[in-house]
Amino acid sequence: MNLDLTGKRAIISAGGAGIGRRTAELFTAAGARVVTCDLDADALEAAKASIPGLEGSVCNVADAEAYQAFLENAIDRLGGLDIMVNNAGTAGPTAPVEEVSLEDWTACLTVNMTSAFLGTRTAVPALKKAGGGSIVNLSSAAGKFAFPMRSPYSAAKFGIVGFTRTCAMELGQYGIRVNCIQPGPVEGARIDRVIRAKAEAQGISENAMRDQMTSGTHLRSFVTASDIAHQILFLCSDAGCRITGQALSVDAGLEGLM
Secondary structure, X not given: OOOOOOOOEEEEEOOOOHHHHHHHHHHHHOOOEEEEEEOOHHHHHHHHHHOOOOEEEEOOOOOHHHHHHHHHHHHHHHOOOOEEEEOOOOOOOOOOHHHOOHHHHHHHHXXXXXXXXXXXXXXXXXXXXXXXXXXXXEOOHHHOOOOOOOHHHHHHHHHHHHHHHHHHHHHHHHOEEEEEEEEOOEOOHHHHHHHHHHHHHHOXXXXXXXXXXXXXXXXXXXXXXXXXXXXXXXXXXHHHOOOOOOEEEEOOOEOOOO
16 A cells, blocks of 8 residues: 655644644655644644654644745745645534533634635645645544534534535546545543543543443544544545545544534
8 A cells, every 4th residue: 555655745734732743743754744833832842853854833723814824834835735634623612502602603613614724725726736636624523423512613523524525526626635534532631631520520430431431432442643644644645546525434433422
C-alpha cells in the first residue's frame, strides 16, 4: 500500500496536540512538508520541537481575519498546496437547547464549521493550481447520531458532512477529493474528565463508568488519535485516490451517544 507523501505540501489546523499533532507526525514521516497552527502556544512549540520539519504559528481559527492571513501565509511558505486538513474543533456548551446562549451557539459553529469553510475556500485555488489534491474535514460521531445536551456541537458536525459531500461534488472535476472523518470518543485527557464526572454523578468507580461507556461499541473500546490520523493519511495518499464525498466512521463500532 502506497502511503508515501514525499513532496506533498499540507496544512493541518490545530496541530499542537491530539489528532492534529499525530497527523502532523505521520505526514512528516511520510515525506510531506507540513504547516500547522494552534491556539495553545506551549503545545505548538512542543509539537514543533518533537516533529522534524514541522512549521507553525499561533492562531485562533475563530478569528476569521487572523486565520485567513495564516492560511495565505502557509500556502506561500509551502510554495503551493496538495493537502488541507480542517481539524480544529471545540466541544461547545453542555446544556438543554433552551439554555444555550446565542453567543455559545455561534462560538461553537465558528470553530467547528466556519474554520473548515475558510480552510477549504482558501485551499481550493492552490489545489486547482497543483492539479488536484485532498481535503479532509473532521466531523464526529455527533454528526452521525443525535447527541442530547450538545445541540451546537452536533449541529456543526452534521453540517460538516453536508459541506464535505457538496464540496466533493463541486471539486471532483478538478481532481480534488473531499472526505470527512467521524471519530468516536477519543482516548485522552478530555474523555478521562468526562468519565470522572459521569462516575461521580452516578456514584460508581471510574473503571465501571469506562466499561459502561465502551459497552456501547462493538470493539468495547474508545479510539485513539493515532487511529484517526492513520485514516487521514490513507485518504490523502495514493492509496485513497478514488475515495471522495465520504463520511468515514472511526469509532470502534459505536452504536450511539448519550
